[in-house]
Amino acid sequence: MIEKSVGWFFAAWEDSESWDGPHASREAAISAGRACYGEEDGFCVCEAFNGPLDLNEYARWHDFLERAEEAVIESDRINTEYEEGPFFDVTPEQAQDLETHLRHAVTIWQEKHGLQFVCRTFSDMRNMEHVPAAKAEVIQ
Numbered sequence: 555m556i557e558k559s560v561g562w563f564f565a566a567w568e569d570s571e572s573w574d575g576p577h578a579s580r581e582a583a584i585s586a587g588r589a590c591y592g593e594e595d596g597f598c599v600c601e602a603f604n605g606p607l608d609l610n611e612y613a614r615w616h617d618f619l620e621r622a623e624e625a626v627i628e629s630d631r632i633n634t635e636y637e638e639g640p641f642f643d644v645t646p647e648q649a650q651d652l653e654t655h656l657r658h659a660v661t662i663w664q665e666k667h668g669l670q671f672v673c674r675t676f677s678d679m680r681n682m683e684h685v686p687a688a689k690a691e692v693i694q
């Protein structure tokens with residue numbers, strides 16, 4: 555089951571869609587992998603890092619005004635028969651300034667509420683190894 559782990563931990567997995575962890579040690583991950591995936595098939599273990607997601611990386615601030623423009627056209631706020639955009643007409647410098655302010659506001663908001671968004675996939679892995687089914691004991 556996923557925990558809001560930030561930092562390196564050990565994990566075991568059988569396929570790319572699910573994993574077991576976090577575990578404090580390689581041996582714990584191997585033990586859990588055997589219990590979770592059985593002795594018949596092999597599985598993988600690794601040190602994994604599940605870093606937090608930065609909302610700013612995915613918020614698409616670069617086209618915020620363009621999406622706002624599309625939204626106002628689709629709304630009933632304007633009459634597209636008599637009006638045409640751009641409705642949010644700003645200079646490139648103003649658009650960049652808006653993006654900077656939006657990113658800053660989101661960062662402050664996340665910090666204020668102590669929000670760390672985590673997904674189930676790893677942001678980094680190291681020391682990956684396959685544990686074959688024939689391996690009866692943990693090798694140290």
